Amino acid sequence: MLTTVEPTLTFYPIGESYFLVAGVILTLLALWRLFPLSQQLSRGRRRTLMLLRLATILVVLFVLLRPSLIYLTKTKQSASIVLLIDQSRSMSVPDEVGGKTRFEAVRETIRNNAAILQKLSQDVQIKAYAFDSQLLALPLENGVPKLPETPDGNQTAIGAVLEDLVRELTGQRVLGIILLSDGAQRALYPRDAPPQPAAQRLRSLDQPLFGIRYGRAQAGTEGRDIVLEDLFAPDRVFVKNELNIGTYLRAIGYANRAIQVQLLFETQPGKSEVVETQIVTPETSDERIPVRFRYIPESTGERKVSVVVPSQPGEALITNNEQSTLVKVLAGGIKVL
Structure with missing residues:
Protein backbone atom coordinates (compact mmCIF):
# COMPACT_ATOMS: atom_id res chain seq x y z
CA MET A 1 0.00 0.00 0.00
CA LEU A 2 1.64 3.28 -1.21
CA THR A 3 0.68 6.64 0.35
CA THR A 4 1.58 10.07 -1.12
CA VAL A 5 0.76 13.57 0.22
CA GLU A 6 0.30 16.43 -2.25
CA PRO A 7 -0.31 20.07 -1.12
CA THR A 8 -2.77 22.04 -3.28
CA LEU A 9 -3.48 25.79 -3.11
CA THR A 10 -7.14 26.56 -3.76
CA PHE A 11 -9.05 29.90 -3.84
CA TYR A 12 -12.66 30.49 -2.76
CA PRO A 13 -13.37 34.15 -3.75
CA ILE A 14 -16.03 36.25 -2.02
CA GLY A 15 -19.35 35.79 -3.76
CA GLU A 16 -17.73 32.93 -5.72
CA SER A 17 -16.76 35.53 -8.32
CA TYR A 18 -13.32 36.59 -9.43
CA PHE A 19 -14.94 39.55 -11.21
CA LEU A 20 -16.11 40.90 -7.83
CA VAL A 21 -12.55 40.59 -6.47
CA ALA A 22 -11.12 42.32 -9.53
CA GLY A 23 -13.68 45.11 -9.19
CA VAL A 24 -12.77 45.80 -5.56
CA ILE A 25 -9.02 45.85 -6.32
CA LEU A 26 -9.52 48.17 -9.31
CA THR A 27 -11.58 50.49 -7.09
CA LEU A 28 -8.77 50.65 -4.52
CA LEU A 29 -6.23 51.39 -7.27
CA ALA A 30 -8.50 54.11 -8.62
CA LEU A 31 -8.76 55.70 -5.16
CA TRP A 32 -4.97 55.56 -4.88
CA ARG A 33 -4.83 57.39 -8.19
CA LEU A 34 -7.42 59.99 -7.15
CA PHE A 35 -5.77 60.69 -3.81
CA PRO A 36 -2.05 60.68 -4.41
CA LEU A 37 0.47 61.26 -1.62
CA SER A 38 1.31 64.86 -0.78
CA GLN A 39 4.51 66.19 -2.35
CA GLN A 40 5.22 68.05 0.87
CA LEU A 41 6.06 64.77 2.66
CA SER A 42 9.61 63.64 2.88
CA ARG A 43 10.80 60.90 0.58
CA GLY A 44 11.03 58.43 3.46
CA ARG A 45 7.50 59.07 4.65
CA ARG A 46 6.18 58.90 1.07
CA ARG A 47 7.88 55.51 0.62
CA THR A 48 6.46 54.23 3.93
CA LEU A 49 2.90 55.32 3.11
CA MET A 50 3.15 53.82 -0.38
CA LEU A 51 4.19 50.49 1.11
CA LEU A 52 1.35 50.68 3.63
CA ARG A 53 -1.18 51.32 0.83
CA LEU A 54 0.23 48.44 -1.22
CA ALA A 55 0.14 46.14 1.82
CA THR A 56 -3.46 47.14 2.45
CA ILE A 57 -4.44 46.26 -1.13
CA LEU A 58 -2.65 42.90 -0.85
CA VAL A 59 -4.38 42.13 2.45
CA VAL A 60 -7.75 43.00 0.95
CA LEU A 61 -6.93 40.79 -2.06
CA PHE A 62 -5.95 37.96 0.27
CA VAL A 63 -9.20 38.30 2.24
CA LEU A 64 -11.32 38.49 -0.91
CA LEU A 65 -9.70 35.44 -2.52
CA ARG A 66 -9.85 33.34 0.69
CA PRO A 67 -6.97 31.01 -0.24
CA SER A 68 -6.79 27.53 1.29
CA LEU A 69 -3.87 25.12 1.34
CA ILE A 70 -5.23 21.59 1.04
CA TYR A 71 -3.13 18.51 1.61
CA LEU A 72 -4.35 15.58 -0.47
CA THR A 73 -3.39 12.11 0.74
CA LYS A 74 -3.45 9.51 -2.00
CA THR A 75 -3.32 5.88 -0.91
CA LYS A 76 -2.80 3.23 -3.54
CA GLN A 77 -4.56 0.14 -2.23
CA SER A 78 -3.21 -3.29 -3.02
CA ALA A 79 -5.39 -5.24 -5.44
CA TYR A 214 -12.03 -24.80 -23.31
CA GLY A 215 -13.25 -27.76 -25.31
CA ARG A 216 -16.16 -28.22 -27.66
CA ALA A 217 -19.68 -28.57 -26.35
CA GLN A 218 -21.02 -31.79 -27.82
CA ALA A 219 -23.47 -34.41 -26.70
CA GLY A 220 -21.27 -37.28 -27.80
CA THR A 221 -18.54 -37.43 -25.17
CA GLU A 222 -18.09 -34.33 -23.08
CA GLY A 223 -21.50 -34.35 -21.41
CA ARG A 224 -21.58 -38.06 -20.57
CA ASP A 225 -21.62 -39.18 -16.97
CA ILE A 226 -23.10 -41.84 -14.71
CA VAL A 227 -23.75 -40.80 -11.12
CA LEU A 228 -24.98 -42.98 -8.27
CA GLU A 229 -26.73 -40.62 -5.87
CA ASP A 230 -27.04 -41.80 -2.26
CA LEU A 231 -27.39 -45.34 -0.97
CA PHE A 232 -30.28 -46.44 1.20
CA ALA A 233 -29.81 -49.49 3.42
CA PRO A 234 -30.52 -50.31 7.07
CA ASP A 235 -27.49 -50.24 9.35
CA ARG A 236 -28.34 -53.70 10.72
CA VAL A 237 -30.27 -56.78 9.67
CA PHE A 238 -30.73 -60.29 11.07
CA VAL A 239 -28.99 -63.14 9.32
CA LYS A 240 -31.07 -64.92 6.67
CA ASN A 241 -33.52 -62.00 6.55
CA GLU A 242 -34.10 -59.86 3.52
CA LEU A 243 -31.91 -56.79 3.15
CA ASN A 244 -33.36 -53.96 1.02
CA ILE A 245 -30.92 -51.66 -0.75
CA GLY A 246 -31.83 -48.63 -2.84
CA THR A 247 -30.07 -45.94 -4.83
CA TYR A 248 -30.68 -43.43 -7.59
CA LEU A 249 -28.81 -43.62 -10.87
CA ARG A 250 -28.44 -40.41 -12.84
CA ALA A 251 -27.52 -41.00 -16.48
CA ILE A 252 -26.31 -38.01 -18.52
CA GLY A 253 -25.79 -38.49 -22.24
CA TYR A 254 -26.75 -42.19 -22.32
CA ALA A 255 -30.28 -42.13 -23.71
CA ASN A 256 -31.58 -45.54 -24.87
CA ARG A 257 -28.40 -47.30 -23.75
CA ALA A 258 -28.51 -50.37 -21.50
CA ILE A 259 -26.51 -49.80 -18.31
CA GLN A 260 -25.53 -52.53 -15.86
CA VAL A 261 -26.00 -51.83 -12.15
CA GLN A 262 -24.35 -54.34 -9.83
CA LEU A 263 -24.91 -55.12 -6.16
CA LEU A 264 -21.75 -56.27 -4.37
CA PHE A 265 -21.91 -57.86 -0.94
CA GLU A 266 -19.03 -58.85 1.33
CA THR A 267 -19.89 -62.56 1.66
CA GLN A 268 -16.66 -63.20 3.56
CA PRO A 269 -14.39 -60.73 5.37
CA GLY A 270 -12.43 -58.85 2.71
CA LYS A 271 -14.18 -60.62 -0.21
CA SER A 272 -16.98 -58.85 -2.08
CA GLU A 273 -18.98 -60.64 -4.75
CA VAL A 274 -21.55 -59.52 -7.33
CA VAL A 275 -24.79 -60.94 -5.94
CA GLU A 276 -27.25 -59.26 -8.30
CA THR A 277 -27.18 -57.30 -11.55
CA GLN A 278 -29.89 -55.13 -13.02
CA ILE A 279 -30.14 -53.47 -16.41
CA VAL A 280 -31.56 -49.95 -16.65
CA THR A 281 -32.17 -48.06 -19.88
CA PRO A 282 -32.55 -44.26 -19.66
CA GLU A 283 -35.07 -42.81 -22.08
CA THR A 284 -33.70 -39.25 -22.07
CA SER A 285 -30.24 -37.67 -22.11
CA ASP A 286 -30.51 -36.66 -18.44
CA GLU A 287 -32.60 -39.01 -16.32
CA ARG A 288 -32.69 -39.99 -12.64
CA ILE A 289 -33.73 -43.62 -12.18
CA PRO A 290 -34.47 -45.41 -8.88
CA VAL A 291 -32.76 -48.79 -8.49
CA ARG A 292 -33.78 -51.36 -5.83
CA PHE A 293 -32.04 -54.56 -4.74
CA ARG A 294 -32.92 -57.36 -2.33
CA TYR A 295 -30.43 -59.73 -0.76
CA ILE A 296 -30.47 -62.29 2.05
CA PRO A 297 -27.17 -62.44 3.97
CA GLU A 298 -26.09 -65.93 5.03
CA SER A 299 -23.49 -65.11 7.69
CA THR A 300 -23.14 -62.67 10.58
CA GLY A 301 -20.70 -59.80 10.98
CA GLU A 302 -20.15 -56.28 9.71
CA ARG A 303 -20.39 -56.43 5.92
CA LYS A 304 -19.70 -53.95 3.17
CA VAL A 305 -22.51 -53.34 0.68
CA SER A 306 -21.76 -51.58 -2.61
CA VAL A 307 -23.71 -50.57 -5.69
CA VAL A 308 -21.47 -50.20 -8.72
CA VAL A 309 -21.89 -49.21 -12.36
CA PRO A 310 -19.00 -50.30 -14.64
CA SER A 311 -17.38 -47.39 -16.47
CA GLN A 312 -19.20 -46.46 -19.66
CA PRO A 313 -17.76 -45.41 -23.04
CA GLY A 314 -16.90 -41.71 -23.11
CA GLU A 315 -17.37 -41.20 -19.37
CA ALA A 316 -14.95 -38.57 -18.08
CA LEU A 317 -15.51 -39.14 -14.33
CA ILE A 318 -15.87 -42.65 -12.89
CA THR A 319 -15.32 -41.99 -9.18
CA ASN A 320 -19.06 -41.30 -8.84
CA ASN A 321 -20.00 -44.74 -10.24
CA GLU A 322 -20.01 -46.39 -6.82
CA GLN A 323 -21.78 -46.02 -3.48
CA SER A 324 -20.92 -48.12 -0.42
CA THR A 325 -22.03 -48.56 3.18
CA LEU A 326 -21.61 -50.99 6.08
CA VAL A 327 -24.38 -53.23 7.37
CA LYS A 328 -24.17 -55.21 10.59
CA VAL A 329 -25.63 -58.71 10.16
CA LEU A 330 -26.87 -59.99 13.52
CA ALA A 331 -27.51 -63.52 14.71
CA GLY A 332 -31.02 -64.56 15.79
CA GLY A 333 -34.21 -62.86 14.81
CA ILE A 334 -37.19 -64.29 13.00
CA LYS A 335 -36.82 -65.38 9.41
CA VAL A 336 -39.28 -63.50 7.22
CA LEU A 337 -40.69 -65.63 4.40
Whole structure:
Protein backbone atom coordinates (compact mmCIF):
# COMPACT_ATOMS: atom_id res chain seq x y z
CA MET A 1 0.00 0.00 0.00
CA LEU A 2 1.64 3.28 -1.21
CA THR A 3 0.68 6.64 0.35
CA THR A 4 1.58 10.07 -1.12
CA VAL A 5 0.76 13.57 0.22
CA GLU A 6 0.30 16.43 -2.25
CA PRO A 7 -0.31 20.07 -1.12
CA THR A 8 -2.77 22.04 -3.28
CA LEU A 9 -3.48 25.79 -3.11
CA THR A 10 -7.14 26.56 -3.76
CA PHE A 11 -9.05 29.90 -3.84
CA TYR A 12 -12.66 30.49 -2.76
CA PRO A 13 -13.37 34.15 -3.75
CA ILE A 14 -16.03 36.25 -2.02
CA GLY A 15 -19.35 35.79 -3.76
CA GLU A 16 -17.73 32.93 -5.72
CA SER A 17 -16.76 35.53 -8.32
CA TYR A 18 -13.32 36.59 -9.43
CA PHE A 19 -14.94 39.55 -11.21
CA LEU A 20 -16.11 40.90 -7.83
CA VAL A 21 -12.55 40.59 -6.47
CA ALA A 22 -11.12 42.32 -9.53
CA GLY A 23 -13.68 45.11 -9.19
CA VAL A 24 -12.77 45.80 -5.56
CA ILE A 25 -9.02 45.85 -6.32
CA LEU A 26 -9.52 48.17 -9.31
CA THR A 27 -11.58 50.49 -7.09
CA LEU A 28 -8.77 50.65 -4.52
CA LEU A 29 -6.23 51.39 -7.27
CA ALA A 30 -8.50 54.11 -8.62
CA LEU A 31 -8.76 55.70 -5.16
CA TRP A 32 -4.97 55.56 -4.88
CA ARG A 33 -4.83 57.39 -8.19
CA LEU A 34 -7.42 59.99 -7.15
CA PHE A 35 -5.77 60.69 -3.81
CA PRO A 36 -2.05 60.68 -4.41
CA LEU A 37 0.47 61.26 -1.62
CA SER A 38 1.31 64.86 -0.78
CA GLN A 39 4.51 66.19 -2.35
CA GLN A 40 5.22 68.05 0.87
CA LEU A 41 6.06 64.77 2.66
CA SER A 42 9.61 63.64 2.88
CA ARG A 43 10.80 60.90 0.58
CA GLY A 44 11.03 58.43 3.46
CA ARG A 45 7.50 59.07 4.65
CA ARG A 46 6.18 58.90 1.07
CA ARG A 47 7.88 55.51 0.62
CA THR A 48 6.46 54.23 3.93
CA LEU A 49 2.90 55.32 3.11
CA MET A 50 3.15 53.82 -0.38
CA LEU A 51 4.19 50.49 1.11
CA LEU A 52 1.35 50.68 3.63
CA ARG A 53 -1.18 51.32 0.83
CA LEU A 54 0.23 48.44 -1.22
CA ALA A 55 0.14 46.14 1.82
CA THR A 56 -3.46 47.14 2.45
CA ILE A 57 -4.44 46.26 -1.13
CA LEU A 58 -2.65 42.90 -0.85
CA VAL A 59 -4.38 42.13 2.45
CA VAL A 60 -7.75 43.00 0.95
CA LEU A 61 -6.93 40.79 -2.06
CA PHE A 62 -5.95 37.96 0.27
CA VAL A 63 -9.20 38.30 2.24
CA LEU A 64 -11.32 38.49 -0.91
CA LEU A 65 -9.70 35.44 -2.52
CA ARG A 66 -9.85 33.34 0.69
CA PRO A 67 -6.97 31.01 -0.24
CA SER A 68 -6.79 27.53 1.29
CA LEU A 69 -3.87 25.12 1.34
CA ILE A 70 -5.23 21.59 1.04
CA TYR A 71 -3.13 18.51 1.61
CA LEU A 72 -4.35 15.58 -0.47
CA THR A 73 -3.39 12.11 0.74
CA LYS A 74 -3.45 9.51 -2.00
CA THR A 75 -3.32 5.88 -0.91
CA LYS A 76 -2.80 3.23 -3.54
CA GLN A 77 -4.56 0.14 -2.23
CA SER A 78 -3.21 -3.29 -3.02
CA ALA A 79 -5.39 -5.24 -5.44
CA SER A 80 -5.35 -8.74 -6.84
CA ILE A 81 -6.14 -10.56 -10.06
CA VAL A 82 -6.89 -14.25 -9.53
CA LEU A 83 -6.34 -17.03 -12.08
CA LEU A 84 -8.38 -20.18 -11.40
CA ILE A 85 -7.20 -23.10 -13.56
CA ASP A 86 -9.04 -26.41 -13.96
CA GLN A 87 -6.73 -29.41 -13.47
CA SER A 88 -9.38 -32.13 -13.51
CA ARG A 89 -9.08 -35.14 -15.78
CA SER A 90 -11.64 -33.82 -18.28
CA MET A 91 -9.06 -31.18 -19.27
CA SER A 92 -7.01 -33.96 -20.90
CA VAL A 93 -9.60 -34.40 -23.67
CA PRO A 94 -7.83 -33.59 -27.02
CA ASP A 95 -10.57 -31.57 -28.70
CA GLU A 96 -8.81 -28.22 -29.14
CA VAL A 97 -7.43 -26.84 -32.42
CA GLY A 98 -4.65 -29.01 -33.81
CA GLY A 99 -5.53 -31.94 -31.57
CA LYS A 100 -4.29 -30.23 -28.43
CA THR A 101 -5.77 -31.19 -25.10
CA ARG A 102 -7.74 -28.58 -23.20
CA PHE A 103 -4.97 -28.32 -20.62
CA GLU A 104 -2.37 -27.75 -23.36
CA ALA A 105 -4.60 -24.95 -24.66
CA VAL A 106 -4.65 -23.42 -21.15
CA ARG A 107 -0.86 -23.66 -21.01
CA GLU A 108 -0.65 -21.92 -24.39
CA THR A 109 -3.00 -19.16 -23.19
CA ILE A 110 -0.76 -18.51 -20.17
CA ARG A 111 2.37 -18.56 -22.34
CA ASN A 112 0.91 -16.13 -24.91
CA ASN A 113 -0.08 -13.69 -22.18
CA ALA A 114 3.07 -13.99 -20.07
CA ALA A 115 4.27 -10.47 -20.98
CA ILE A 116 0.91 -8.98 -19.95
CA LEU A 117 0.96 -10.85 -16.64
CA GLN A 118 4.52 -9.71 -15.94
CA LYS A 119 3.54 -6.09 -16.59
CA LEU A 120 0.41 -6.36 -14.44
CA SER A 121 2.41 -7.89 -11.58
CA GLN A 122 4.25 -4.57 -11.21
CA ASP A 123 1.01 -2.81 -10.18
CA VAL A 124 -1.26 -5.55 -8.82
CA GLN A 125 -0.81 -8.86 -7.09
CA ILE A 126 -1.28 -11.91 -9.30
CA LYS A 127 -2.67 -14.98 -7.55
CA ALA A 128 -3.03 -18.35 -9.27
CA TYR A 129 -4.77 -21.54 -8.17
CA ALA A 130 -5.27 -24.92 -9.76
CA PHE A 131 -8.37 -26.84 -8.74
CA ASP A 132 -10.17 -30.15 -9.00
CA SER A 133 -12.10 -30.92 -5.81
CA GLN A 134 -9.84 -28.53 -3.82
CA LEU A 135 -7.90 -25.32 -4.33
CA LEU A 136 -4.16 -25.55 -4.84
CA ALA A 137 -2.03 -22.38 -4.81
CA LEU A 138 0.39 -22.29 -7.75
CA PRO A 139 3.91 -20.85 -7.61
CA LEU A 140 4.52 -17.69 -9.65
CA GLU A 141 7.52 -16.40 -11.55
CA ASN A 142 7.22 -12.66 -12.33
CA GLY A 143 3.45 -12.97 -12.20
CA VAL A 144 3.30 -16.04 -14.47
CA PRO A 145 1.92 -19.24 -12.85
CA LYS A 146 3.71 -22.57 -13.13
CA LEU A 147 1.11 -25.14 -14.13
CA PRO A 148 1.03 -28.81 -13.07
CA GLU A 149 2.49 -31.29 -15.56
CA THR A 150 -0.80 -33.11 -16.20
CA PRO A 151 -4.45 -32.63 -15.22
CA ASP A 152 -5.28 -35.68 -13.12
CA GLY A 153 -7.95 -34.48 -10.69
CA ASN A 154 -10.91 -36.81 -10.22
CA GLN A 155 -13.52 -34.08 -9.70
CA THR A 156 -14.42 -30.64 -11.06
CA ALA A 157 -15.97 -28.93 -8.04
CA ILE A 158 -16.40 -25.45 -9.50
CA GLY A 159 -19.08 -24.36 -7.03
CA ALA A 160 -17.26 -25.56 -3.90
CA VAL A 161 -13.97 -24.10 -5.13
CA LEU A 162 -15.57 -20.70 -5.74
CA GLU A 163 -16.97 -20.79 -2.20
CA ASP A 164 -13.48 -21.59 -0.90
CA LEU A 165 -12.14 -18.66 -2.91
CA VAL A 166 -14.72 -16.28 -1.42
CA ARG A 167 -13.46 -17.21 2.05
CA GLU A 168 -9.83 -17.02 0.95
CA LEU A 169 -10.25 -13.50 -0.43
CA THR A 170 -12.28 -12.06 2.45
CA GLY A 171 -11.29 -8.45 3.09
CA GLN A 172 -9.13 -8.22 -0.02
CA ARG A 173 -9.62 -5.99 -3.06
CA VAL A 174 -10.05 -8.19 -6.11
CA LEU A 175 -10.13 -6.66 -9.58
CA GLY A 176 -11.24 -9.88 -11.24
CA ILE A 177 -11.25 -13.68 -11.13
CA ILE A 178 -10.45 -15.47 -14.39
CA LEU A 179 -11.73 -19.05 -14.58
CA LEU A 180 -10.00 -21.26 -17.17
CA SER A 181 -11.99 -24.49 -17.44
CA ASP A 182 -14.13 -26.67 -19.68
CA GLY A 183 -17.05 -25.57 -17.49
CA ALA A 184 -18.26 -29.09 -16.74
CA GLN A 185 -19.18 -29.45 -13.07
CA ARG A 186 -18.53 -33.04 -11.95
CA ALA A 187 -18.28 -33.40 -8.19
CA LEU A 188 -19.31 -35.66 -5.34
CA TYR A 189 -20.89 -34.80 -2.00
CA PRO A 190 -19.93 -32.74 -0.03
CA ARG A 191 -18.08 -30.83 -2.80
CA ASP A 192 -21.01 -30.81 -5.25
CA ALA A 193 -22.29 -27.28 -4.55
CA PRO A 194 -23.57 -25.59 -7.74
CA PRO A 195 -21.44 -22.70 -9.01
CA GLN A 196 -24.27 -20.18 -9.52
CA PRO A 197 -24.74 -19.09 -5.84
CA ALA A 198 -21.00 -18.59 -5.35
CA ALA A 199 -20.76 -16.61 -8.61
CA GLN A 200 -23.65 -14.38 -7.47
CA ARG A 201 -21.93 -13.80 -4.14
CA LEU A 202 -18.72 -12.79 -5.90
CA ARG A 203 -20.74 -10.34 -7.97
CA SER A 204 -22.32 -8.84 -4.83
CA LEU A 205 -18.81 -8.37 -3.41
CA ASP A 206 -17.79 -6.51 -6.59
CA GLN A 207 -15.36 -9.29 -7.47
CA PRO A 208 -16.22 -9.99 -11.13
CA LEU A 209 -15.83 -13.54 -12.45
CA PHE A 210 -14.71 -14.03 -16.06
CA GLY A 211 -14.83 -17.46 -17.66
CA ILE A 212 -12.65 -18.75 -20.49
CA ARG A 213 -14.08 -22.03 -21.75
CA TYR A 214 -12.03 -24.80 -23.31
CA GLY A 215 -13.25 -27.76 -25.31
CA ARG A 216 -16.16 -28.22 -27.66
CA ALA A 217 -19.68 -28.57 -26.35
CA GLN A 218 -21.02 -31.79 -27.82
CA ALA A 219 -23.47 -34.41 -26.70
CA GLY A 220 -21.27 -37.28 -27.80
CA THR A 221 -18.54 -37.43 -25.17
CA GLU A 222 -18.09 -34.33 -23.08
CA GLY A 223 -21.50 -34.35 -21.41
CA ARG A 224 -21.58 -38.06 -20.57
CA ASP A 225 -21.62 -39.18 -16.97
CA ILE A 226 -23.10 -41.84 -14.71
CA VAL A 227 -23.75 -40.80 -11.12
CA LEU A 228 -24.98 -42.98 -8.27
CA GLU A 229 -26.73 -40.62 -5.87
CA ASP A 230 -27.04 -41.80 -2.26
CA LEU A 231 -27.39 -45.34 -0.97
CA PHE A 232 -30.28 -46.44 1.20
CA ALA A 233 -29.81 -49.49 3.42
CA PRO A 234 -30.52 -50.31 7.07
CA ASP A 235 -27.49 -50.24 9.35
CA ARG A 236 -28.34 -53.70 10.72
CA VAL A 237 -30.27 -56.78 9.67
CA PHE A 238 -30.73 -60.29 11.07
CA VAL A 239 -28.99 -63.14 9.32
CA LYS A 240 -31.07 -64.92 6.67
CA ASN A 241 -33.52 -62.00 6.55
CA GLU A 242 -34.10 -59.86 3.52
CA LEU A 243 -31.91 -56.79 3.15
CA ASN A 244 -33.36 -53.96 1.02
CA ILE A 245 -30.92 -51.66 -0.75
CA GLY A 246 -31.83 -48.63 -2.84
CA THR A 247 -30.07 -45.94 -4.83
CA TYR A 248 -30.68 -43.43 -7.59
CA LEU A 249 -28.81 -43.62 -10.87
CA ARG A 250 -28.44 -40.41 -12.84
CA ALA A 251 -27.52 -41.00 -16.48
CA ILE A 252 -26.31 -38.01 -18.52
CA GLY A 253 -25.79 -38.49 -22.24
CA TYR A 254 -26.75 -42.19 -22.32
CA ALA A 255 -30.28 -42.13 -23.71
CA ASN A 256 -31.58 -45.54 -24.87
CA ARG A 257 -28.40 -47.30 -23.75
CA ALA A 258 -28.51 -50.37 -21.50
CA ILE A 259 -26.51 -49.80 -18.31
CA GLN A 260 -25.53 -52.53 -15.86
CA VAL A 261 -26.00 -51.83 -12.15
CA GLN A 262 -24.35 -54.34 -9.83
CA LEU A 263 -24.91 -55.12 -6.16
CA LEU A 264 -21.75 -56.27 -4.37
CA PHE A 265 -21.91 -57.86 -0.94
CA GLU A 266 -19.03 -58.85 1.33
CA THR A 267 -19.89 -62.56 1.66
CA GLN A 268 -16.66 -63.20 3.56
CA PRO A 269 -14.39 -60.73 5.37
CA GLY A 270 -12.43 -58.85 2.71
CA LYS A 271 -14.18 -60.62 -0.21
CA SER A 272 -16.98 -58.85 -2.08
CA GLU A 273 -18.98 -60.64 -4.75
CA VAL A 274 -21.55 -59.52 -7.33
CA VAL A 275 -24.79 -60.94 -5.94
CA GLU A 276 -27.25 -59.26 -8.30
CA THR A 277 -27.18 -57.30 -11.55
CA GLN A 278 -29.89 -55.13 -13.02
CA ILE A 279 -30.14 -53.47 -16.41
CA VAL A 280 -31.56 -49.95 -16.65
CA THR A 281 -32.17 -48.06 -19.88
CA PRO A 282 -32.55 -44.26 -19.66
CA GLU A 283 -35.07 -42.81 -22.08
CA THR A 284 -33.70 -39.25 -22.07
CA SER A 285 -30.24 -37.67 -22.11
CA ASP A 286 -30.51 -36.66 -18.44
CA GLU A 287 -32.60 -39.01 -16.32
CA ARG A 288 -32.69 -39.99 -12.64
CA ILE A 289 -33.73 -43.62 -12.18
CA PRO A 290 -34.47 -45.41 -8.88
CA VAL A 291 -32.76 -48.79 -8.49
CA ARG A 292 -33.78 -51.36 -5.83
CA PHE A 293 -32.04 -54.56 -4.74
CA ARG A 294 -32.92 -57.36 -2.33
CA TYR A 295 -30.43 -59.73 -0.76
CA ILE A 296 -30.47 -62.29 2.05
CA PRO A 297 -27.17 -62.44 3.97
CA GLU A 298 -26.09 -65.93 5.03
CA SER A 299 -23.49 -65.11 7.69
CA THR A 300 -23.14 -62.67 10.58
CA GLY A 301 -20.70 -59.80 10.98
CA GLU A 302 -20.15 -56.28 9.71
CA ARG A 303 -20.39 -56.43 5.92
CA LYS A 304 -19.70 -53.95 3.17
CA VAL A 305 -22.51 -53.34 0.68
CA SER A 306 -21.76 -51.58 -2.61
CA VAL A 307 -23.71 -50.57 -5.69
CA VAL A 308 -21.47 -50.20 -8.72
CA VAL A 309 -21.89 -49.21 -12.36
CA PRO A 310 -19.00 -50.30 -14.64
CA SER A 311 -17.38 -47.39 -16.47
CA GLN A 312 -19.20 -46.46 -19.66
CA PRO A 313 -17.76 -45.41 -23.04
CA GLY A 314 -16.90 -41.71 -23.11
CA GLU A 315 -17.37 -41.20 -19.37
CA ALA A 316 -14.95 -38.57 -18.08
CA LEU A 317 -15.51 -39.14 -14.33
CA ILE A 318 -15.87 -42.65 -12.89
CA THR A 319 -15.32 -41.99 -9.18
CA ASN A 320 -19.06 -41.30 -8.84
CA ASN A 321 -20.00 -44.74 -10.24
CA GLU A 322 -20.01 -46.39 -6.82
CA GLN A 323 -21.78 -46.02 -3.48
CA SER A 324 -20.92 -48.12 -0.42
CA THR A 325 -22.03 -48.56 3.18
CA LEU A 326 -21.61 -50.99 6.08
CA VAL A 327 -24.38 -53.23 7.37
CA LYS A 328 -24.17 -55.21 10.59
CA VAL A 329 -25.63 -58.71 10.16
CA LEU A 330 -26.87 -59.99 13.52
CA ALA A 331 -27.51 -63.52 14.71
CA GLY A 332 -31.02 -64.56 15.79
CA GLY A 333 -34.21 -62.86 14.81
CA ILE A 334 -37.19 -64.29 13.00
CA LYS A 335 -36.82 -65.38 9.41
CA VAL A 336 -39.28 -63.50 7.22
CA LEU A 337 -40.69 -65.63 4.40
